[in-house]
Amino acid sequence: MKLILKNARVIDPRNNIDTIGDIGIDESILVDSSTLSRSFSTKIIDVSNLVVTPGLIDMHVHLREPGFEYKEDIRTGTKTAAAGGFTTIVAMPNTNPAIDSIKRIELLNTLIRDSSLINTLPTVCLSKNRQGTELTDIIDIKNNTNVVALTDDGDCIQDDELMLKAMEFAYKADLPIIDHCEDMLVNAGGVIRKGEISKIMGVPGMPGEAESNMVARNVELCKKVKARVHIQHISYYKSINYVREAQECGLPVSAEASPHHLFLTNEILPIAVTNGKMNPPLGTKEDQEALLNALLDNTISVIATDHAPHSPAEKAMDLVSAPFGILGLETAIPLCLTELARSGIMNLSDLVAKFTTGPADVLNLKCGTLSLGKKADITLIDLNKEHRIDINRSFSKSRNSPFHNRSAIGKVVATICAGKFVYSDGSLSS
Ligand SMILES: [Zn+2]
Incomplete structure (x- = not known):
């Protein structure tokens, strides 16, 4: 044609x-x-x-296949992405089985070849089965597959020594670590952001420090090994400060924000209930303002949806039992156009960059431009x-x-x- x-x-x-x-x-x-x-x-x-615009990129998508096809599969997930304006998405490896070996990456690539409507790029777990105890074969995987990043998304390596080792391999492999930063001990059992709202609703809270402690830890480790570290779905103002300081020191640290953290606060929880439950949890107005400022000064160079489908039955459970996460692929662009561009907070070209050059630069992708050829x-x-x-x-x-x-x-x-x-x-x- x-x-x-x-x-x-x-x-x-x-x-x-x-x-x-x-x-x-x-x-x-x-x-x-x-x-x-x-x-x-x-x-x-x-x-x-x-x-x-150049075909948009979403570097944080849960397609749920293999293993959780009742929530989403590669066909429906990539249809949803296409309807949202995305031509390239990055699939998170927290499927069942988890994508943590060359064999499983090959299996996933076969499924993608059969079912994906758009460019779907695989990632691989940092640790075997996302257990945080033993690293995957990072160098071998880099040399033999097309993965674009390393991540235990949904989990986070707690052991500092192991994370340092992971960074050494990531540096050698020239792959970014895209990290879900969460101090599991600090968060234990938490459901929504700890504060007034969690008290009123009578559910265990998650302190913002659960995220910022790990962001600070990653920045410290990055000073020792200059691996590229990308902070996923950043949500707490202190985390943003750590990222900004790291960038000012010239460290290869980047960050993404999700539309829900940009446009919602934990005040919606009494009404949204489980549809307002995500990890990291929705924050306060103060966090929202810090996120917007960081988008504007490019501390946050990427907007990514963290598209996380769950079945109606799962989200119909009570706030404590229901799983974390919401859909994002089709709502991201309308929300960003309305709340960021039309409102005059950001010019349109800078907004488009968060979905094109931003993620392309983090992942070393050639797409995200309209250059001839x-x-x-x-x-x-x-x-x-x-x-x-x-x-x-x-x-x-x-x-x-x-x-x-x-x-x-x-x-x-x-x-x-x-x-x-x-x-x-x-x-x-x-
Ligand atoms: Zn995550």
Whole structure:
């Protein structure tokens, strides 16, 4: 297929572009549109009311396959991602079995090849079966597979010596560690952020220090071994301060924020109940403000959804028993467009960077740009589309979201992966 997207507002942070222009696609590759315009076989779509960005990247997704297909699988998860505007996602390895060996990475890659609609990149556990006691064969895995990062997400290596060793291997393998920072002893049994709300609701609380202690620990270890360390779903103001200080010292420490930590606080818990239960837990207004400031000064260079599907039955349990996590792939862009771009907090190009160059730089990915000759991964956005988030229309198998019914302005209308439409909401006319 030869295709020209005409009169788009093209935003490409990697090339510092925010301008009206045309995008040319020849089969799966981005080309100069003027080289296509004389061909009769070229399809032309006028997108003069739309923004065109590089295909978005979500570096924190739980696809649940293998092992938890009743929550999500690679097919439904990547459909959901495509509908959310993502052309590249990074799958967390906390499946059953956990992805902790070359054999299991190969198994996962086979499933991805069979079922994924978009680019799905594997990660591997830092420790065997995420137990935090024995490291995986990091160097061997790097040399023989396509994993883009090391992570025990959902768990966190508590043993400082073992973490230091992990960093030595990560440094040698030139792979980033993307770490779920949690001091399990401090958090033991906690359900939501410790404070006034946990007291009122009568459930055990999780102190913010459970996160910031581990962020501080990682920064200290990073001073000894300059491995790349990326802090997942950062949520507590003190953690952010540690990351900022580390960056000021030139350490290779980066961080991501999730939309739910940016746009919600623990005050929603009495109403949202289990749909407000995530790990790390929702914080306070003070944390929210620190997160926004860190996005603006680029201490946080990535927005990632931590898409975490759970079945209705699981989320119907009481607050203590229900699992942590919410859906994120389809709600991230409408929420960010509404709360960050339209509100004037961030300019659109800087926001797009959090979903493109930000994660691409952390993971050393070549995608996330509209440079000619690259694969034609593209997201089309209608900035003015007013709508209500309807989680019942989600492509996910699960429905756990506190954002249901929230009004938003701005929506993904189409997603193109390697030159093919993998999502279109019907409002594109040619
Ligand atoms: Zn996590």
